[in-house]
Amino acid sequence: MTTLRIAMNGITGRMGYRQHLVRSILPIRDAGGVELPDGSRVQVEPILVGRNENKLRELAELHGVEHWTTDLDGIIADPTVDIVFDASMTSLRPATLAKAMRAGKHIFTEKPTAETLEDAVELARLGEESGVTAGVVHDKLYLPGLVKLRRLVDEGFFGRILSMRGEFGYWVFEGDVQAAQRPSWNYRKEDGGGMTVDMFCHWNYVLEGILGSVESVTAKAVTHVPTRWDEKGQPYDATADDAAYGIFEVRTPDGDPVIAQINSSWAVRVYRDELVEFQIDGTHGSAVAGLNKCVAQQRGHTPKPVWNPDLPVTESFRDQWLEVPANADLDNGFKLQWEEFLGDVVAGRPHRYGLLSAARGVQLAELGLQSSAEGRRLEIPEITL
Incomplete structure (x- = not known):
């Protein structure tokens, strides 16, 4: 079984917590992962990332998550992390996503991906150049x-x-x-x-x-x-x-x-x-x-x-x-897209809803x-x- 470690940034926010952690990643984890078309499985290991240490500790204890951190840069640089997910403020997102892709991490992100079309297009261009699997929430x-x-x-x-x-x-x-x-x-x-x-x-x-x-x-x-x-x-x-x-x-x-x-x-x-x-x-x-x-x-x-x-x-x-x-x-829409994205990461193929689609939304x-x-x-x- 393949296990993907996912750094989940902005997880204490409403969308990051409710839809992506509680209704998507944790159910996938608790079900033993996602079964792929070839019969193999991919399991997930979330790492909670945010700025409020007390909230992160509380959520980790509540949901049985072993790892959490307030050091976003450190977790992006961690070679054992496979995916960086971002649900933080839009103004902070372009820098986080760019740093993650340059570090060779696959990314999955809320939208908009940037506040300006110029930044959104630059992210899409970086995604193409880096070769990582990049997915944008189209829930x-x-x-x-x-x-x-x-x-x-x-x-x-x-x-x-x-x-x-x-x-x-x-x-x-x-x-x-x-x-x-x-x-x-x-x-x-x-x-x-x-x-x-x-x-x-x-x-x-x-x-x-x-x-x-x-x-x-x-x-x-x-x-x-x-x-x-x-x-x-x-x-x-x-x-x-x-x-x-x-x-x-x-x-x-x-x-x-x-x-x-x-x-x-x-x-x-x-x-x-x-x-x-x-x-x-x-x-x-x-x-x-x-x-x-x-x-x-x-x-x-x-x-x-x-x-x-x-x-x-x-x-x-x-x-x-x-x-x-x-x-x-028909399961939870966020969870279904997460499952599709995880399959794309394992297969090494592009996700159908990527950074160029997100750029058109910003446009x-x-x-x-x-x-x-x-x-x-x-x-x-x-x-x-």
Whole structure:
């Protein structure tokens, strides 16, 4: 059995701890590793890395992890470490990833990979030159709802795809009366915060993974809540956008144009089935997918509503859709991508969601902010290394 030692940087943060350690690496470890197609297994040995010694010690003891450290540079230089994972602040990420790749470590990282397109492209270039296996978290493509949605696309269910609409977000409390459920740096531009920077890198890979290449963006980034309270109860100016409204022109592999609209907001109250939902409409059918559930309506089963504002609605539109079955066991999306990435490391092959894909996400965020500032539609040029 192969054992891969994984330095997990930023593991005390929300995403690093909950999704990557507790719901991915520890279950893989406790199951005896991942079984590869040839029947062999690869086991994982996490090393917790962060800046808070007390938190690291506490988490290590809680989860039976033998090794932890506050010395990031030292663990990157350790010849026994195979993989460096990063879930720390975006502003610190490029230096960590570059140092790890130069040390010959495989990398797996949260996104965005950098705050600027220039830095993201440089990382992608370094990844190509170093020859390491580099993976970037594309977790939403592994979610059960989007797996089902992609399957409908592959089966030709929609006919010619016309449009996609996405709604994401929830109310993040300001922090004065009720504590905010997101860290305060998310709302400070100078610390790398902002909805556009955070989520457009996700929407880029979602659009690419389900529909096709993104060709243009028209966006409006807004700071709806100008004052928030930090973890110490102190008020601060929210300098980053807390909502982003985007229109994206997408081209399918068949050459068909698709219009995608995605609203992202931390200043919205949820009136939908899940925190994120995507609806695809096509000539032969439509489907709506969330994190887990996906429902669809075929052309032949589409009712014929008639607009009449003088009468109350008597039909239940939601009841007219049928649920799309999973037809397979769909595990946690982060864990599934980790398992795929570990197999790629052992096989010495590139991961399908790498640093170039991440650079395109950073590019979309940059152009989205530029579009908002200038009030115009921007085309997206191709990135070359």
